[in-house]
Amino acid sequence: MANANKPAGFSLVGHLRGSPMNARVRTYSIDASYSGATLYIGDPVISGGGADTNGVPNIAIGATTGALRGVIVGLGKYEGGGPNPSNLDIIYRSSGDTAVWYARVCDDPDAIFEIQEHSNGTQLSAAEVGLNTIGYSGTAGNGYVSGWQLASYSDATPNTTNTLQLRLLGLARRRDNAFGAYAKWLVQINVHELGHGLGASGV
Numbered sequence: 001m002a003n004a005n006k007p008a009g010f011s012l013v014g015h016l017r018g019s020p021m022n023a024r025v026r027t028y029s030i031d032a033s034y035s036g037a038t039l040y041i042g043d044p045v046i047s048g049g050g051a052d053t054n055g056v057p058n059i060a061i062g063a064t065t066g067a068l069r070g071v072i073v074g075l076g077k078y079e080g081g082g083p084n085p086s087n088l089d090i091i092y093r094s095s096g097d098t099a100v101w102y103a104r105v106c107d108d109p110d111a112i113f114e115i116q117e118h119s120n121g122t123q124l125s126a127a128e129v130g131l132n133t134i135g136y137s138g139t140a141g142n143g144y145v146s147g148w149q150l151a152s153y154s155d156a157t158p159n160t161t162n163t164l165q166l167r168l169l170g171l172a173r174r175r176d177n178a179f180g181a182y183a184k185w186l187v188q189i190n191v192h193e194l195g196h197g198l199g200a201s202g203v
Helices: none
Strands: 011-015 025-030 044-051 057-061 070-076 101-106 111-116 166-171 184-189
Touching: 025 044, 070 111
Parallel strands: 025 057
Antiparallel strands: 011 111, 025 101, 044 057, 044 070, 070 101, 111 184, 166 184
């Protein structure tokens, strides 16, 4: 059976040293002046270089190169990260919004995320497990969750290079998942703002 095409960005599923959901989550702010890409649950983010009036640090959308701060797991207009009470359907922060928003971000360097592989040419295989690669940001969010995916082999060749952002840990083990287009992979952020050094070399 073919893998389902349902990109959702990075989904927190576990931790390298703990129980399935034992990963650190912190609150970050999104400045009123932020005008980058719309932010969704599942998007990777970087430090924004500032803070709100209460000292809550800012974030901005991440890129496919450079260190990441973590992944958004909750969004809202209040510091607790809850939804907008005037419209519970809005769980993303539009690039045109001029209010301060808050995000719950898993910023734990040892967190494990599930992410769908992009379908482009040659797909990743078992031979790439343990190597490093990058994300793919060419798919927009669907109005609810992130559109980020994992780069396929044809998008970016996995390597041992320690500056590549993501470590391939293997496939998500489910009956509805297999190597090929839209495979769901388990990854770790290899180049992390709170990690030590540049990142580890792939194996």
